[in-house]
Amino acid sequence: MTLLYETVPAFQETWIECLGDLSRYRMAVEELDLKEREVWTGVARYWYNTAADKNPDVGRIQHYLSVLSRPYILQQLFFYTKSLVTVRSFSGTRESVLLLFNPLPQGPRPSNHPPLITAFVSAHGALFNRDTSSRVITSTSEFLSRLDKFITRVGPTFRMQGVHMASSNIAAMLEYGHPNALLPLEFQQVNMHSSKDLGDI
Structure with a gap:
């Protein structure tokens, strides 16, 4: 996966998230050695934080970072x-x-x-x-x-x-x-009015 990350940059964001997934899976199977588990947790955090920097609008990555934040x-x-x-x-x-x-x-x-x-x-x-x-x-x-x-x-x-x-x-x-949240609905209505006003110009 790291070879793909280095040699196929067109899909770099995908490779980064996959590296986070692999590290998280490795962390999950490590039950005996807590030090080793912590190492893999840190590696997974690194890749997911890198992914979040590139895609701050993707909630899935934030979810994975939360799982890694336990306890x-x-x-x-x-x-x-x-x-x-x-x-x-x-x-x-x-x-x-x-x-x-x-x-x-x-x-x-x-x-x-x-x-x-x-x-x-x-x-x-x-x-x-x-x-x-x-x-x-x-x-x-x-x-x-x-x-x-x-x-x-x-x-x-x-x-x-x-x-x-x-x-x-x-x-x-x-x-x-x-x-059914009220405040986001207000933002949507403001955006719709702004777009309409721009269309009238």
């Missing part, structure tokens, strides 16, 4: 939501993102993730499921009450986490690419 739930949420709202969204993401939301604690049960991150992802889970209970308000309140201390504690690490949160929040405003 970091904030990064998973970031890539899943990008996959949902990108120009060419990936249909399988709607089912996969539910697996991210379902194991999150609904109450005061212990979690491996910082409480702020758990609250943030839990709030997005409620929004994604269009949950009209108080869950989204409770999770958002917990997130906001912990935010200042969390930023102080993690320091420069929050630069990337902040980007992940902001991007996920934008996806929430776009209702995660739901077919």
